Amino acid sequence: MICCLGLIKDTRCREQDKLLKQLSIPMARSTPDGFTEKEIDYYSRQIVLRNFGLEGQRKLKNAKVCVVGAGGLGSSILTQLTSMGVGTIRVVDRDIVEISNLQRQHLYGVHVVGYPKVEAAEMRLKQLNPFIEIEPVPLSVTPGNVERIIQGTDVVVDGLDSMTPRYALNRACQKQGVPYVFGAVIMQMGNASTLIPGETACLECFQGNLDDAELPSCSVLGVHPSIISLLASIQVSETIKILLGEPPVLANQLLFADLKDLSVEKISLAKVESCPVCGSKPLKKPRPLHDSNFEEVCGRENRRVFVFSPDEHQNLDMKEVNQRIRSLGHNISVQGKMGTTFSKDVVKGSILVSGVTIIEGVSDKTEAKKLRDSLLKD
Ligand SMILES: [Zn+2]
Known part of the structure; x- marks a missing residue:
């Protein structure tokens, strides 16, 4: 007989049965420590792992x-x-x-x-x-x-x-x-x-x-x-x-x-005491990071792609955004809960509820910005 692990019977399966008994996992009625029976069933193959147990599963849940x-x-x-x-x-x-x-x-x-x-x-x-x-x-x-x-x-x-x-x-x-x-x-x-x-x-x-x-x-x-x-x-x-x-x-x-x-x-590796970020004796300040709120990213087939990334979630009204996209003559191909993808001729774009905007197929950054502004009326 081959056990559920594909190993030859005996030790491992008996060991697992013993662990299951120790854990008193009820497969029928009660719900120990906030887990439903279905959850216990779902995670059963890792709960029986020696370093896991129900306690480990609870740590993950929390x-x-x-x-x-x-x-x-x-x-x-x-x-x-x-x-x-x-x-x-x-x-x-x-x-x-x-x-x-x-x-x-x-x-x-x-x-x-x-x-x-x-x-x-x-x-x-x-x-x-x-x-x-x-x-x-x-x-x-x-x-x-x-x-x-x-x-x-x-x-x-x-x-x-x-x-x-x-x-x-x-x-x-x-x-x-x-x-x-x-x-x-x-x-x-x-x-x-x-x-x-x-x-x-x-x-x-x-x-x-x-x-x-x-x-x-x-x-x-x-x-x-x-x-x-x-x-x-x-x-x-x-x-x-x-x-x-x-x-x-x-x-x-x-x-x-x-x-x-x-x-x-x-x-x-070792912690470097002169590290500008975590060291106790930094030799210099951390290098300033470029806050790329409007950047050009790698495009495909020589098409330029520009991404606008706000720091704050702008929580846009996507119904209004979609209406504006249509009123400017773009075709909407995907209308999701968190974003819309559209196109018009060679230009393709997406606007996310957070305000993130991706524009592809325009000639330069100025044109990308102009299109975004017209769609969002900043
Ligand atoms: Zn460091």
Whole structure:
């Protein structure tokens, strides 16, 4: 007989039965410690894990985690944290689902192309686990809003693809004492580290002063979905350790993984006392971060893309916005709860309820700004 783990009978299954009895998990009637029977059933395969138990599951239920970026890493991180039962998950992203995302961003399907990622993510994650809360935040992380974005959370998990918002997150996490699980991927490689304020190196102790304009991007060099899943899983494992009160493995360690030869290496890190962000004897002030409220991002097929990102959620009346979009002769292709995608000739755009506006196919920044102003009447 083969047990549920696919192992040959006896020890493991008997061990599991014993643990289930110890936990007194009632599969029929009562609801121990705030869990419903369905929740117990849902999480049963991790409750029986030795380092978990009902107590561990309760820690996850009471936790609030902020996942910044709902792209490749974010998709996998969010799926795992949701199905493991982290009680509240804040999802921060300002993008729209595009068809070129689907190769690696497995939260989304073709039916949600054109929707704000946080809206599509919320729909999917609630289907996956109705026992937790999702807090969608349709904003970019900027130096001006980062402290509010991470406020009240127990861990921040990095699903970003550029350094400036990572530095903003690093500084806000240091200031608020929130652990930051860093992760980054490109091509077939990735790295990760767990940054605990006051205890370990911060991001700017070992990867400060990188300029996004000089770094390669996934849209140019590409990225393999397998490295994303691998790194995201490592980030989730670290996050869960923190929530369970266990020491994270990547504290003061920087992990490098490469699919090419399946090598995984760790190098030791140390807090740098002269670090401008976390050091006790900083040699200089932290480098000012460019607050990119209106920027040009990587476009496709030589089409220029401009993004306006307000610091504050503007809570737009989307009914009014949609009327204005139509009155200016644009066709609406997607009308979501948190954003609308439209087009007219070669120009394409999206406006999110937060005020984030993405304009594609115009010739320059001035034209992008003019179109945004006409649509929102600033
Ligand atoms: Zn530092």
